[in-house]
Amino acid sequence: MANFKGHALPGTFFLLFGLWWSIKCPFRQILRRKERQVGDRERQKLTALFNRIDLIEGSLKIFFAFVGIMAEQFVPDGPHAHLYQDGWVKLMNWQHSTMYLFYGISGIADVLSVSSHHVPVGLDRLFLSLALFVEGFLFYFHIHNREPLDQHIHSLLLFAVFGGSASTMMEVFKRENAVLELLRCTLAILQGTWFYQIGFVLYPLSGPEWDLTRHDNIMFITMCFCWHLAVALLIVGICYCGVFWTSKWCERRQRGDMEMGLRKSTSTDSSSQKALLQESDEE
Amino acid sequence: MANFKGHALPGTFFLLFGLWWSIKCPFRQILRRKERQVGDRERQKLTALFNRIDLIEGSLKIFFAFVGIMAEQFVPDGPHAHLYQDGWVKLMNWQHSTMYLFYGISGIADVLSVSSHHVPVGLDRLFLSLALFVEGFLFYFHIHNREPLDQHIHSLLLFAVFGGSASTMMEVFKRENAVLELLRCTLAILQGTWFYQIGFVLYPLSGPEWDLTRHDNIMFITMCFCWHLAVALLIVGICYCGVFWTSKWCERRQRGDMEMGLRKSTSTDSSSQKALLQESDEE
Amino acid sequence: MANFKGHALPGTFFLLFGLWWSIKCPFRQILRRKERQVGDRERQKLTALFNRIDLIEGSLKIFFAFVGIMAEQFVPDGPHAHLYQDGWVKLMNWQHSTMYLFYGISGIADVLSVSSHHVPVGLDRLFLSLALFVEGFLFYFHIHNREPLDQHIHSLLLFAVFGGSASTMMEVFKRENAVLELLRCTLAILQGTWFYQIGFVLYPLSGPEWDLTRHDNIMFITMCFCWHLAVALLIVGICYCGVFWTSKWCERRQRGDMEMGLRKSTSTDSSSQKALLQESDEE
């Protein structure tokens, strides 16, 4: 699918997942800190909620991967599940199918991790890391013999892909590290926007074509990648602040309601204050 | 041994070890969790059992390495332990002998680790990591000046070899990490199946020879490596589930027997329930 | 700004920050050890002091980054915020602006980390690491098609830049590790002095021009980089000792004052001795 749509499609997926993670991760981080405050029943409810969310996320990953594989195979100029007919048939589509396959496997690992206690902790991150690695691995051997700018713009993508793979692999060992989670969000968004950028450069929707051999263009694209990174950091930052202020606002409203109730029974007040103090100590 | 058998032999060894590990590792992981439940005597029995298994594994490694070295040296067209006679004699065979030597050393380290308390913890993993590193190191300098596809298919092997070396080195520091153990199993199986793939491509048993210079073939082989990885993950997954369900089934039968006994003496019932609750808490 | 000043400017900034850190870090390390001794009020005062210092540091970073961007854009031969006019306008200046931008973002992260408890721990280091990575990333793609010595002298800079990025990334996970902090100081100073060296070599203030193609010069410059590293280590060492002796001297004077006071009330003496013994045990 060497056209604009073929780059916009994965770009949209990565962008959506990146945005979704940059809402989910800060939310979970905030709740993790608050968890110590709340009672056992509340905590179990939260854990169940998050498990359900992860289950849906995993299922969506499997579904999208399946759709992606089907689309790559059965588009009009696709291989229609034929691999070899007097030579390899549409290897590009097969390679893309393989990439989707590994994201599908990662989705299965997500679902299993949530639904069973016996799956080793961190397996979901290992499979996501592997999926990213395979994507980068296939791209790496896929960009030889192209025009300089085409090659360069795809090799910049590899920084986001392998960076994401490495940071996700770190999460296997340093689970629930807030900084690594935010880095993963950023790199997912970066990958998403960069897929769009590749589409715009190689298959411009309007205006003149880019000269794929000029050194100037390569220099600009390198710098442009850094701008995308800055924008991705900004988006993650905005999401984080948004989630944080929403949670603050909810909490205040909730506390307001609680205080209404507490006027009747003031004895628990001191204990909630103690919990608040503990929270601020721990932070 | 540049023929099909020469690739099938190491492939079979890696495949067998990979499969064996992907049964041993989940088994040990499941027992490790259960260990807290069982009494001290039970635990000692399990530890002794695993030590015996590791001892046998180490001995087998030494034996296979010895056989491998002998085979490489004394096959009809081998060097017969001559290194230099008006020029280096059969350096390929000597290189393969060297690889086997390091797996033999790794086997010795395994045996020593099990049989003495005074060997530093993690030494067995260090030596396995070194053996894999040496294998990759020799392969790396061994594939120059070959046909493009021959070079590419061997360099893909290096991903499995160095990946295995790195993940085993991590195990020196993060011992008993379930995810790393499963990754090691996967990479061993991947290496095994990939050796077979190399054999099939370079020395096809039937059908036409592969064109070693076509870019299409290189692209297919790259993708094929990812499929092997997916298959290796699948095999490890199946082994894990198999071991898990078998252990569940054994436990249930055992518990059934125990319950038969408990009907007579119901006082211990509450304590076993407590233990079960503890288990589910810890998981 | 391909002239001496263009290299002296960033060099001065890195040198100043490196020197400042190599005073701040040992100071903080010494206080961290002493913190256990002092009372709660004292500790809060120290924390507040360091927060204020970090706040000022972050603000300065933002200010310098802003000045840097403005200077790159609005120097007489700068792009004046024009990016494309029948071709890319002054991409060099744009690239430098991008580098400054990321240091500015790192400054913002510093300020946020200090001013709010809800920013994940280690975020400031992640952003500093990213800023260094982006600097190295842009330099890496920026030095193609130059004279051998020009290329070599810039690629040596990358060792300091990427080394700094890696060691700062490590600090995300191993926060308050004294060795990593000193390494960061050293690499910042190294980067500063090396920028000066680049300026002196490529745009000599006096004397003959360097022959940019001679192999001898490249060999000398490689060695010279190691000498800069040795000097940077020396500077950090001197700063460390200076801070250490100053703090010792202050403490002794303070203790002298205290003893004067203690002659009146000798009961607290034994407890302070105990604290001292604890300190020496812990070290």
Added chain:
Amino acid sequence: MANFKGHALPGTFFLLFGLWWSIKCPFRQILRRKERQVGDRERQKLTALFNRIDLIEGSLKIFFAFVGIMAEQFVPDGPHAHLYQDGWVKLMNWQHSTMYLFYGISGIADVLSVSSHHVPVGLDRLFLSLALFVEGFLFYFHIHNREPLDQHIHSLLLFAVFGGSASTMMEVFKRENAVLELLRCTLAILQGTWFYQIGFVLYPLSGPEWDLTRHDNIMFITMCFCWHLAVALLIVGICYCGVFWTSKWCERRQRGDMEMGLRKSTSTDSSSQKALLQESDEE
């Protein structure tokens, strides 16, 4: 010093240090385990002994580095401290001097680490790692434009050098990790023997010269490097066992003496048995 002696000299130093470490490290590891058993006074005596040993080691390093620098500068065909006289003077010797300089700095760091409590823990390892890095760094840029075998045999050295640098850097964070210490010993010995090998290959003492362009020779040398690694592992293993058995023998003799004494006062017997049991538990 491009002759046999010029390679034998550093080789001897590395070999001696490697051997010395592979006696010191196991000795210390064994004592570290036993430390919990012995009384406080015994422990202080051991710590003092080890500090004295480290002090001597550091001083020797400084001395050897000084001698090395002087030798490189003032040999008859050396630069005699002249750096520039109508062109760079004897840059090779200057580069070797620089390498020695960093080992000297590492010696200073060792001495400081032992003699003061205020030096951050791990600084000695950081400096040793830096010294190895600088050695590798200078070698890396030093082997261009040579014959293929000369280049290859030196680049193999880099595996030992950078491997040593990486493993020593790990020791900054994982101090007193037995496996890392043994790895460091092995890589030091490997470096030592490989320097000799380089000397024998490039400047053969007797017999014909090696053909520096034949691919066969390169293949043999690659394999030979692995054999050196195996030999280094063997040497470290023998040292470890030697130290272990010596310590066992000493202990038994000491215990024999103690038992003679204990027959008079049997009350302490049970407590020493308890300590022994604790020891075997901990191991």
